[in-house]
Amino acid sequence: xxxxxxxxxxxxxxxxxxxxxxxxxxxxxxxxxxxxxxxxxxxxxxxxxxxxxxxxxxxxxxxxxxxxxxxxxxxxxxxxxxxxxxxxxxxxxxxxxxxxxxxxxxxxxxxxxxxxxxxxxxxxxxxxxxxxxxxxxxxxxxxxxxxxxxxxxxxxxxxxxxxxxxxxxxxxxxxxxxxxxxxxxxxxxxxxxxxxxxxxxxx
Amino acid sequence: xxxxxxxxxxxxxxxxxxxxxxxxxxxxxxxxxxxxxxxxxxxxxxxxxxxxxxxxxxxxxxxxxxxxxxxxxxxxxxxxxxxxxxxxxxxxxxxxxxxxxxxxxxxxxxxxxxxxxxxxxxxxxxxxxxxxxxxxxxxxxxxxxxxxxxxxxxxxxxxxxxxxxxxxxxxxxxxxxxxxxxxxxxxxxxxxxxxxxxxxxxx
DNA sequence: GTGGTTATTCAACGCCTGTAGAATTCAACA
DNA sequence: TGTTGAATTCTACAGGCGTTGAATAACCAC
Numbered sequence: 001x002x003x004x005x006x007x008x009x010x011x012x013x014x015x016x017x018x019x020x021x022x023x024x025x026x027x028x029x030x031x032x033x034x035x036x037x038x039x040x041x042x043x044x045x046x047x048x049x050x051x052x053x054x055x056x057x058x059x060x061x062x063x064x065x066x067x068x069x070x071x072x073x074x075x076x077x078x079x080x081x082x083x084x085x086x087x088x089x090x091x092x093x094x095x096x097x098x099x100x101x102x103x104x105x106x107x108x109x110x111x112x113x114x115x116x117x118x119x120x121x122x123x124x125x126x127x128x129x130x131x132x133x134x135x136x137x138x139x140x141x142x143x144x145x146x147x148x149x150x151x152x153x154x155x156x157x158x159x160x161x162x163x164x165x166x167x168x169x170x171x172x173x174x175x176x177x178x179x180x181x182x183x184x185x186x187x188x189x190x191x192x193x194x195x196x197x198x199x200x201x202x203x
Numbered sequence: 204x205x206x207x208x209x210x211x212x213x214x215x216x217x218x219x220x221x222x223x224x225x226x227x228x229x230x231x232x233x234x235x236x237x238x239x240x241x242x243x244x245x246x247x248x249x250x251x252x253x254x255x256x257x258x259x260x261x262x263x264x265x266x267x268x269x270x271x272x273x274x275x276x277x278x279x280x281x282x283x284x285x286x287x288x289x290x291x292x293x294x295x296x297x298x299x300x301x302x303x304x305x306x307x308x309x310x311x312x313x314x315x316x317x318x319x320x321x322x323x324x325x326x327x328x329x330x331x332x333x334x335x336x337x338x339x340x341x342x343x344x345x346x347x348x349x350x351x352x353x354x355x356x357x358x359x360x361x362x363x364x365x366x367x368x369x370x371x372x373x374x375x376x377x378x379x380x381x382x383x384x385x386x387x388x389x390x391x392x393x394x395x396x397x398x399x400x401x402x403x404x405x406x
Numbered sequence: 407g408t409g410g411t412t413a414t415t416c417a418a419c420g421c422c423t424g425t426a427g428a429a430t431t432c433a434a435c436a
Numbered sequence: 437t438g439t440t441g442a443a444t445t446c447t448a449c450a451g452g453c454g455t456t457g458a459a460t461a462a463c464c465a466c
Contacts (some may be wrong), residue, residue: 016413034322036239040454050415055455057413117371118321119237124371132373149375152367153387156376160363164355168320168327170335172352173359184356184400188391197387219443243424253445260443385435 019057021047026054026068031112035065035120062122069113070124073101076134079193083142091190095182098158102166103178114162131155144194153192161185222260224250229257234315238268238323265325272316272329276304276390279337282357286345296387301361305369306381307320311332318364334358342396349400356395364388 025046029038044051058064081095102111113131116123132155132195139147161181165173173181191197228249232241243264247254260269285296305314316334319326335358342350364384368376376384394400 018413018445028216036237039452041452051454052416053414054355061454115321118366119240120320127371128373146375149379149387152373152375155373156363156367156388157391158363159359159366159371160359160361163321163362163366164359168330168362170331170355170358172349172355176352180401183402184352184395185359187394188360191390192387198383199386221443242422244422255425255427255446256444264424 001016018047018049018053022049022054022057022064026064026107027112030065030068030116031108033115034112034118035061036118040064042129049090058094065116065123066126069109069116069123071110071113071130074134075131076138079135082140083193087194088190090193091188092182092186094189094193095186096178097157098162099178099181102162111162111166114159115167127155137170139193146197149197153197154189157185157188157192213306221250221252221256225252225257225260225267226271229267230312230315233268233271233319234311236318237315237321238264238319238326243267268319268326269329272312272319272326274313274333276314276335277337279341282338283341283345286396290397291393293396294391295385295389297357297392298361298389299381301365302381302384314365314369317362318370330358346396352400353395353402356400357392360388360391360395 005095015194022043025043026038029046032038032190040054041051043064044054047054056062056203058067078097079094082090082097085093102108113123113126118124132151135154136147136151139150161173164170165181176184225246228242228246234247235241243257244254246267247257250257257267261270281300282293282297285293285300288296305311316326316329320330321327330342335354337356338357339350342353347353364376367373368384379387
């Protein structure tokens with residue numbers, strides 16, 4: 001407190017691109033190795049920087065993880081847009097969008113999040129609150145019944161698909177073109193979004 | 204070679220229950236923390252034993268993991284039995300069986316396998332070959348088309364469900380009774396087992 | 407120039423890890 | 437009883453980890 005608002009001397013912060021380079025390296029490390037497997041030292045080397053600089057910018061490993069893994073889009077918004085366009089086809093739209101996002105490696109943070117959520121409680125909380133929670137409120141605002149259960153089931157299928165295709169690398173899932181995977185998975189998603197969860201078929 | 208078959212002096216091996224205690228502790232540790240998170244020292248403490256004894260019995264951490272995480276049942280056999288009994292209902296049978304297996308904590312090794320497969324390549328290989336591969340050959344011997352893709356899709360939904368309910372702990376999935384989850388997920392599984400993967404509905 | 411502020415590095419601490427080898431206890435047989 | 441071989445423990449190494457505090461270098465304002 002009492003930090004005078006006019007102090008304008010000294011080197012200005014944020015002028016260099018180093019911070020972004022660290023975040024980039026961290027995203028890659030967390031995506032490839034998960035929270036525990038990624039090391040601050042390796043991230044620093046990848047960014048061409050001293051490990052202590054990472055601490056200087058982000059404080060500690062957990063904070064770095066939180067900032068690096070922030071998802072680059074709102075899954076809830078994706079679902080809302082898909083429902084607004086064509087409710088009967090929302091499953092396919094959502095599946096297409098996620099596969100696109102995962103295949104474009106500029107947005108690999110979701111994979112790192114999933115990979116870390118499995119072993120690290122703080123990452124699991126980010127998935128729960130940031131991703132599934134958002135979808136749940138989006139469904140609720142559409143007036144759907146049991147939005148929490150539906151959002152969870154959707155996450156179930158999408159996370160499973162991501163793990164199979166990108167992490168465990170099950171060959172058929174790796175080889176299949178996107179549209180084929182979409183066709184395979186869309187009906188299940190459609191059912192979770194707007195179908196009757198107690199009966200076999202129907203919407 | 205040339206180990207004389209009559210040497211019968213000295214303490215006999217395998218007489219104590221210590222080895223089993225170590226395996227039990229290892230299963231619990233790997234299940235709770237994954238491969239990297241679990242430590243030999245913690246496993247030794249939990250088993251009431253010196254860390255070096257763990258090495259003495261199992262050689263190294265990876266071998267211990269492989270022996271501790273061997274799945275206690277054959278998923279392929281489960282699917283085959285379900286198909287033999289009632290093909291149109293196999294999805295529900297498989298879902299029921301897996302939820303039962305996961306809820307009975309005497310068989311938590313599958314969870315540890317999933318948890319570790321996400322960060323450890325050797326564990327991922329066990330999932331690929333031991334679990335998904337078995338289901339694939341089971342489907343193939345039933346004459347189903349595209350058994351590899353089907354087995355992978357089944358794994359996708361089951362692994363996603365396990366992660367959501369037992370690892371990330373999405374509340375709706377944790378709270379829901381088993382039969383409700385079975386009803387929610389069975390149609391998707393049924394489609395992956397015997398449905399048309401290119402069209403929306405139908406079997 | 408000088409002084410203040412930030413970026414960046416250096417060197418090190420304390421802790422935990424998997425693992426190795428020697429030493430010791432213990433049960434089974436001669 | 438004495439010998440044998442396995443079960444078990446003790447001690448220790450070498451390396452990696454997250455983190456810290458002090459030091460230097462670059463920048464900006466005066």
